[in-house]
Amino acid sequence: MKSDKLLNNLSDRQRTDQWEMRAFWALFGIMAAYYGWRLFALTPWYDELYTYYCFISKGPVYAAIHWPLPNNHVGYSVLSACLDLLGNPYIGLRGVSYLCALANLFLLHKGAGRYFTGWLPFCIVVFYLSMNLVNQLAVQGRGYTMGITCLLTAFLCLVSICEEEKAGKKVYIIYVLALALGLYVVSSNVYWVVPLCLSGGIYLLAGAIREGRGSQRFFLKTGWGGRLVKLIGASLSAAFITVLLYATIWAAIGSNLLVKEAASIYYGMGHVKMILTSPFAALGRGMAYMLDTPYIQSEERAGFVGRLGEWLSSLAGYYYGSLQAVVLLLWAFGVVILIVKIIRNLQKEELGNTLLYLFLVLGTVLVPVILLIQCKRPYYRVFTYGGVLLALTLGVLLEGLLKGICKGIPQGRAQKWVVLAIVLLAVAFGIKCIGFSGYNVQYGLREHEIAAAFKEADVETRQNICVTDCNQEYLLYFYYGIRCENREIQGADMALLDKRMMDPDFDEMVWEFYHYYDTIPWDYVGREMDSVYENDDYVLFTKKTAEN
Numbered sequence: 001m002k003s004d005k006l007l008n009n010l011s012d013r014q015r016t017d018q019w020e021m022r023a024f025w026a027l028f029g030i031m032a033a034y035y036g037w038r039l040f041a042l043t044p045w046y047d048e049l050y051t052y053y054c055f056i057s058k059g060p061v062y063a064a065i066h067w068p069l070p071n072n073h074v075g076y077s078v079l080s081a082c083l084d085l086l087g088n089p090y091i092g093l094r095g096v097s098y099l100c101a102l103a104n105l106f107l108l109h110k111g112a113g114r115y116f117t118g119w120l121p122f123c124i125v126v127f128y129l130s131m132n133l134v135n136q137l138a139v140q141g142r143g144y145t146m147g148i149t150c151l152l153t154a155f156l157c158l159v160s161i162c163e164e165e166k167a168g169k170k171v172y173i174i175y176v177l178a179l180a181l182g183l184y185v186v187s188s189n190v191y192w193v194v195p196l197c198l199s200g201g202i203y204l205l206a207g208a209i210r211e212g213r214g215s216q217r218f219f220l221k222t223g224w225g226g227r228l229v230k231l232i233g234a235s236l237s238a239a240f241i242t243v244l245l246y247a248t249i250w251a252a253i254g255s256n257l258l259v260k261e262a263a264s265i266y267y268g269m270g271h272v273k274m275i276l277t278s279p280f281a282a283l284g285r286g287m288a289y290m291l292d293t294p295y296i297q298s299e300e301r302a303g304f305v306g307r308l309g310e311w312l313s314s315l316a317g318y319y320y321g322s323l324q325a326v327v328l329l330l331w332a333f334g335v336v337i338l339i340v341k342i343i344r345n346l347q348k349e350e351l352g353n354t355l356l357y358l359f360l361v362l363g364t365v366l367v368p369v370i371l372l373i374q375c376k377r378p379y380y381r382v383f384t385y386g387g388v389l390l391a392l393t394l395g396v397l398l399e400g401l402l403k404g405i406c407k408g409i410p411q412g413r414a415q416k417w418v419v420l421a422i423v424l425l426a427v428a429f430g431i432k433c434i435g436f437s438g439y440n441v442q443y444g445l446r447e448h449e450i451a452a453a454f455k456e457a458d459v460e461t462r463q464n465i466c467v468t469d470c471n472q473e474y475l476l477y478f479y480y481g482i483r484c485e486n487r488e489i490q491g492a493d494m495a496l497l498d499k500r501m502m503d504p505d506f507d508e509m510v511w512e513f514y515h516y517y518d519t520i521p522w523d524y525v526g527r528e529m530d531s532v533y534e535n536d537d538y539v540l541f542t543k544k545t546a547e548n
Contacts, residue, residue, distance in 0.1 A: 045444030049474035065252035073143030075184035093141035107152035128391035130430035150182030179238035195362035254286030466492035493543035
């Protein structure tokens, strides 16, 4: 009888796994179509346009050695520049993000499947993809989504290294490359690289101590200790490769600065010759330049704790909107539960899911600690990867909830109906979040309006186009392949004016503007040009034709 019951349970579990996988692949197909729609439907905004205009469009080699501003995601630009060779600007700008967004769903589901059973991996994927921040950045032409791919890849490799007795060299190589690429794509990914490496180290150290306890051998001679040494070596190798990658940029920046400085002994020298002659001078100058121009500035320490608390609350809102208080409470409660689970596991003979729990705790707790030390509040999008941590933490809480509910219900259909009801609620929640109007608005309304105005301007037939702000300059190249640096309205046969430029009383500094009211030749505009199109923020002027 017991064997029959066991076989029935195994059969039920297999059927559940089959249906769960079918549901996942159906969801994967839906998201592939949805992300594909977003890829082409949403007008690029400034950060994307700047990245495309200054780096991606100039080829992979150029993108690899140029970083005039810390806002460039070098590794992403290099890979995107390869896709841009296909000739479609949307694919060149966002193709890598699109592929990574889909890969993230697969990798997260695979990782969750290592630690959760039944429908929980599916629910975790739903929790992840329904977050506003994750959705907004899924196919943007920036490196944040790709950073998550590196995170999930490195974590899966770490699982193999830590939980399997003999992980092959291939696993270590992929682990090293994932870490290095993650830091090369977005240097701020150090916020997840450090907790990831530490969680693996602590897990293996705990196993080595347990195995070596009561033995004359030093614990590093155990199997666990050997893996720990290999993991440390792999992590240091990733750091070394990252330094080499950035050293290329430092040398390029440094040589560019030194050969152009009149007071420099290298003034007028060729870039390659300068680097070959004094590589350390170029490296030092480039490194100093990057450190002196950080994209995220440090803040005053006075009152920073309070400001950091507000920042964390706002970050929670970027995941699930108005549910930020609920998110913070659940996340904090989840961390407490995870710490309790870690302590219990360390007291047992088997470590179980301790590696996952360690990463979720360290990945959550270390960030505010690091920010307190740095005294910085980075852009929220830097922590898009936090969606992975939050989704998995919610998965742990949901697992506990299901176990608690099912304890008081006899095995059979009743339990299945409870599980199904909760899964459907999770799906409904995800659909509601994705369908929320704020999830699918344009990234930048002004960029969208510029693109609409260009459609009315018959751009391809114009001989002398004038751009009056940098967004117009970048969009003109993105949509029409025209690199236009002409900023002179006098003599132009087309000019698009921001309505703020047309207001004589507007005196605020707008860094995108090339013109203000006083610099616009109004006599020429009134005499030679007609207003042919207007939207909420822009007025399009074109040169009068002979008929007029």
